Amino acid sequence: MLDSSTIESIGLALEEAEKILVIAHIAPDGDAISSLTATGVALKQLDKDYSLVCDDGLPKRFEYLALADEVETEPDRSISYDLIISLDCGDTDRMGKAYATLPDPIPPVINIDHHITNTNFGKINIVSAKANSTTEILYELLPELGVELTPDLSTCLLTGLLTDTLGFRTANVTSHTLRVASALLDSGINLFSILTRAMDLKDIATLLIWQKGLSNMKLEEGVLWTTITNQERAEAGHNGTSSFGLGNMMANVYQARMSAVIMELEDGRVSVGFRSRPPYSVSEVATDLGGGGHHQAAGCTIEGPLEQVEALVVSKSKQAIRMQRAELKANND
Ligand SMILES: [Mn+2]
Numbered sequence: 001m002l003d004s005s006t007i008e009s010i011g012l013a014l015e016e017a018e019k020i021l022v023i024a025h026i027a028p029d030g031d032a033i034s035s036l037t038a039t040g041v042a043l044k045q046l047d048k049d050y051s052l053v054c055d056d057g058l059p060k061r062f063e064y065l066a067l068a069d070e071v072e073t074e075p076d077r078s079i080s081y082d083l084i085i086s087l088d089c090g091d092t093d094r095m096g097k098a099y100a101t102l103p104d105p106i107p108p109v110i111n112i113d114h115h116i117t118n119t120n121f122g123k124i125n126i127v128s129a130k131a132n133s134t135t136e137i138l139y140e141l142l143p144e145l146g147v148e149l150t151p152d153l154s155t156c157l158l159t160g161l162l163t164d165t166l167g168f169r170t171a172n173v174t175s176h177t178l179r180v181a182s183a184l185l186d187s188g189i190n191l192f193s194i195l196t197r198a199m200d201l202k203d204i205a206t207l208l209i210w211q212k213g214l215s216n217m218k219l220e221e222g223v224l225w226t227t228i229t230n231q232e233r234a235e236a237g238h239n240g241t242s243s244f245g246l247g248n249m250m251a252n253v254y255q256a257r258m259s260a261v262i263m264e265l266e267d268g269r270v271s272v273g274f275r276s277r278p279p280y281s282v283s284e285v286a287t288d289l290g291g292g293g294h295h296q297a298a299g300c301t302i303e304g305p306l307e308q309v310e311a312l313v314v315s316k317s318k319q320a321i322r323m324q325r326a327e328l329k330a331n332n333d
Contacts, residue, residue: 002126002137007144009124010110014043014145017083020050021075021107025089026096027241027271028054030163030198033062033071035087035112035134038156040067042138042147051076055096056240064197065159066152074098082107086122088134090115090292112137116283117292129294132170132177135160139180154187159198166248167199171278171296206244208236213246213261223317224256227310228263241271251275251296258282258317262310265301270309273299274317279328285320289313 014020020043024036036052043050044067051072058071075081075098084107089095092109099106111122114131131137135157143149161181165173168181185191212232218225226246243261250259258276265271272289274282274297281295289312291300302309 002140002144006124006126007141010126010141011145013083013108013110013124014046014048018049019079019081020048020083020085021079021081021098021102022050022052022085022087023089023095023098024052024054024087025094026055028056028059029088029242030062031133031135031160032088033058034065034156034159034163035138036071037062037065037067038135038138038142038153038160039085039087040070041150041153041156042142042145045147045150046145051079051081053098055098059240059242060203061197061201062159064194065156075102084109086111086113088113088115090117091119092121112141115292116294117287117298130172132172133160133164135164136177136180139184149184149187151188154184154189155194158184158189158191158194162195163198167195202244205237205239209233209238209243210246210249212236213243217250219253219255220314221318222255222257222321223260223314224250224253224258225260225262225310225314225317226250227306228261229306230264230266233263241265243273247273247275247297251277257321258285260313260317262306262313264304264306268304269301270304270306271299271301272309272313273297280321280324282317282320285313285316288316 022039024032040052052070053072053075057073058068086095086109092099108123111125113127114134116129118127126137128137139157213226213228216226247259247261257280261273263271274286276282276296282298283293283295286293286298286300289300293299
């Protein structure tokens with residue numbers, strides 16, 4: 001539950017702000033992008049001036065979200081913003097250039113997030129690792145600020161909840177999660193149509209990148225990993241840094257305790273997406289490598305070359321499995 005003093009300070013910050021910059025994380029997933037559009041819908045209702053920004057723009061499959069066409073890849077340089085709302089970002093790096101290139105003085109930040117590794121970088125922080133998605137936090141928060149739960153808003157909020165729980169399949173889903181979803185559906189929106197567009201429909205490039213990833217896959221000591229080079233990405237016609245569920249698929253293999261998709265990026269750095277099944281956790285490995293995330297899904301971006309990152313990631317993952325096994329065994333004894 002949100003405490004009333006935090007709600008009050010957010011209400012006050014919004015009231016005083018004239019130009020609000022709303023930022024979702026780089027390489028946005030469904031939760032990031034729908035938190036962004038949901039916040040836009042809310043600010044519009046509250047009659048506030050805002051910009052919705054994500055370095056990497058809005059992925060095509062989320063074009064059905066309200067205000068999708070308002071999402072920009074950089075802040076408006078002619079505006080001097082007086083408030084930032086950061087969404088689904090565990091640290092300020094996740095806001096990318098949208099934040100890093102802002103002129104001084106940097107306006108105060110409202111940090112709304114559910115990553116267990118969140119660094120509480122905001123002036124106001126609403127960080128709840130218990131929430132299944134950042135949109136679940138917005139579902140609690142926005143009505144407290146006088147925002148009405150319209151079908152457009154509910155569609156955004158449910159999209160974040162569905163995508164971050166992989167369609168209610170993750171370990172943190174509870175009856176509460178389903179009650180939130182149920183309340184959102186009561187505003188007159190259609191679960192099937194959101195599920196289909198947000199999670200099922202995909203570009204052929206996605207299957208081609210899976211094909212590359214699966215053929216490069218290796219399994220050692222419970223770590224199932226793959227590497228994807230820039231050339232392979234180009235051949236698949238794949239843009240961006242997401243593997244669109246390949247890591248999730250690989251973590252759901254009996255022989256795997258952790259999975260890692262290690263992908264070369266155009267600038268020579270390498271992005272790593274980690275996944276695991278309980279009781280194993282990948283958030284510590286990702287944090288150790290300069291990233292962050294959740295127990296079952298985390299990631300980081302490291303300087304290349306690819307082969308070096310691969311060796312590092314595999315050895316760190318094996319080590320994490322050994323340590324976590326030992327801890328589990330000690331706890332069971
Ligand atoms: Mn999220």
